[in-house]
Amino acid sequence: MGEVKSDIEIARTAIKKPIYEIGARLGIPPEDLVPYGHDKAKVSAGFIARQxxxxxxxxxxxxxxxxTPAGEGKTTTTVGLGDGLxxxxxxxxxxxREASLGPCFGVKGGAAGGGYSQVVPMEDINLHFTGDFHAITSAHNxxxxxxxxxxxxxxxxxxxVRRIAWRRVMDMNDRALRHIVGSLGGVANGFxxxxxxxxxxxxEVMAILCLSRDLKDLEARLGNIIVGYRRDRTPVFARDLKADGAMAVLLKDALQPNLVQTLENNPAFVHGGPFANIAHGCNSVMATTTALxxxxxxxxxxxxxxxxxxxxFFDIKCRKAGLKPDVAVVVATVRAMKMNGGVKKEDLGSENVEAVRKGCANLGRHVLNVKKFGVPAIVAINHFATDTQAxxxxxxxxxxxxxxxxxLCRHWAQGSGGIEDLAHKVVELAEGGHAQFSPLYPDDMPLFQKIETIATEIYHAGEVIADKQVRDQLHAWEAQGYGNLPVCIAKTQYSFSTDPNLRGAPTGHTVPVREVRLSAxxxxxxxxxxxxxxxxxLPSVPSSERIFLNDDGFIEGLF
Incomplete structure (x- = not known):
């Protein structure tokens, strides 16, 4: 077996087609593509409206x-399945989604797939791309x-001044800025x-961009942002400060989806990028609805x-955009099953069927949870060379x-040829008409009950605890007419519980609610x-320490 190339080496040797060719395959004429170089472009709002x-x-x-630290390969499987179909x-x-600079220079590295199932240009997608995140940062600030x-x-x-709800943002991990005091230095600098x-x-601007249907919707949502409260507790909106128009101007181009290609020259939209642990975790509605x-x-x-x-995705994005998914693919690896079964990372190379069986409880919980939404599920086992047949x-x-x-899927090593079986099975499930999609809870359920429903039905928790202050805040929002909104729970990604070290499929745990924020x-x-x-x-040894330009001017260390 020869030396395995790194993701960035594979991406660098990709033979890319001009972006106009990729657009033509989708019926997008050249005049409706706004190019950013030769290999990426935005799709015009006019073209989208005509579809x-x-x-x-x-x-x-x-x-x-x-x-798990063993790696699962969700984006890799997404890209691979697209190529396979x-x-x-x-x-x-x-x-x-687009990649945030925070994890690129922090722990995770790039986010454009891997092996022979990637979207390219990988370096651009992981760094400044078409400037969408910079536009969001600017509009927010x-x-x-x-x-x-x-x-x-x-x-x-x-x-x-004590009840201003709007903080500032930057696209980097920086714990020193979590809590600060601003406007120091005397009268000239404010209060x-x-x-x-x-x-x-x-x-919230990221979430708004990702949930907006068009520019008009974007501007209306920006105007609805609550920036703070008066002494009588009435909300102050962004439109009260006449901020919505200028914010929309900054976001005009960012709202248009970005078209790129996979290593196999198939079309890919890369647009929007809220995290799923602290935000709603889905690419933009504009990109998804246009692609459909x-x-x-x-x-x-x-x-x-x-x-x-x-x-x-089901309770927020599909509910808001009227989407009806046909199939859900749950990605797992044998290595991750072993970790969930109690095996340490350094021992993952040794066969341990019993640990695999034990760790499957985590996978099972996810499969059954997906089915609760009325969406048929299929499991993709993302193959690693150390996996044994048993x-x-x-x-x-x-x-x-x-x-x-x-x-079993071998797309990482073989590209689309390694995921044909899954592609056929997905088509079979989708065309079988089995999907009866429905969100987990109705709009009119009280907010705290929505939190409890997710905690008990999806996390399998025993209870949700919250201070009176949190419950009172939720009741106040219900009284103001916000009770029909879905809830977006910020929770650790590593466990069904709120304890990142509790692997497997725990039950009966407690979910403590620390704070609630209204994204109106x-x-x-x-x-x-x-x-x-x-x-x-950032971690003690950030990924940025391994990222540099080599003598030929190429980026090294980015995944």
Whole structure:
């Protein structure tokens, strides 16, 4: 066996087609593509508007078990399945999220797939791409600046400085900025107050961009942002500060989906990027709904495990956009099953069928949870060279007891040729008409009950605890007319519980709600549980230490 190339080496040797050729395959004329170089482009708003009356293709969600240090390969499988569907003669498009700079330079590295199932140009997608995240950061911070400026010049809206809800953002992990005091230095700098930064992917502006249907909807949602409260507790909206128009101007181009290609020259939309642990974890509605008009099959992913990403995809994105998914693919690896079964990372190379069987409980929980939404599930076993036949068979046998099927996929090493079996099975399930999609809870359920429903039905928790202050806040929002919003739970991605070290499929645990935030523009209530942070920190050895330009001017170390 020869030396395995790194993802970035594979991506660098890709033979890319001009982006106009990729667009032509979807029926997008050159004049409706706004090119960013030769290999990426935005799709014009006019073209998107003209597709509205077309019939939708079928929607496939790729989700996964809870992530482990062993690696699962959800994006890799999403890209691989898109290529696989094209290989068997279906017109398929991949829809994934853009990468945040925070994890690129922090722990995770790049986010454009891997091996021979990647979207390219990988370096651009992982770094500045088409500038969408910078536009979101700028629009968010424009509003923050306008709030402090409004107060400085007399505070005509009567904003209570102690009740400003709008923090600032930046697209980097920086724990030093979580809690800060601003406006120090005397009268000329305004009124000192406590504030802080979140990471851009946690911004309500990110969520708004990803849930907006068009520019008009975007501007209306931006206007609905609650920036703070007056002394009488009435909300102050972004439109009260006349911020919505200027914010929309900054986001005009960012709202248009980005078209790129896979290594096999199949079309891919990469657009939007909220995290699934602290935000709603799905690519943009604009990209997904556009792709559904242009292809027979759209393969999209939701972040982290199905307890976070898939639940938010179903309960927030599908509810808001009127989407009806046909199939859900749950990605798992033999290695991750072993870790869930108690095996340490350094021992994963040794066969341990018993640990695989024990660890399958985590996979089983996710498969059964997905079925609660009325969506048929199939398991993709993302193959690693160290997997043994007995271990693979153990996963297949276990999944069969759930009334589902597990299919071995070798797309990382073989590209579309290694995932044909899954592509055929997905088509069979989708065309079988088995999907009876329905969100987990109705709109009119009280907010706290929505939190409890997700905690008990999806996390299998015993109870949800929250201070009186949190419950009172939820009741107040219900009284103000926000009770029909879905909830977006911020929780650790590593466990069904709020304890990141509790692997497997725990039951009866407690979910503590620490804080709730109203995202009135995006249209959901953010529920912060456990120790989850909306501004991550960097690890002791950040990925950035391994990223550099080599003598030929190429990037090294980016995944």
């Amino acid at each position: 509205r009356e077309k019939k939708n293709g079928r929607l496939i969600l790729v989700t996964a078990i809870n992530p 094209n290989r068997i003669g279906k017109k398929a498009v991949v829809c994934i 424009l509003l923050a600046a306008l709030i402090d400026n409004h107060i400085y010049w007399g505070n005509a809206e009567g904003i209570d 000192p107050r406590e504030t802080g930064f979140d990471i851009t992917v946690a911004s 008009k242009l292809a027979d099959y759209v393969v999209t992913e939701a972040g982290f495990g199905a307890d976070l990403g898939a639940e938010k 271990e693979i068979q153990a996963v297949k046998d276990y999944v069969a007891t759930l009334g589902a099927e597990a299919v 523009g995006a249209g959901f209530v953010v529920v912060i549980t456990g120790e989850i942070m909306t501004m991550p920190g």
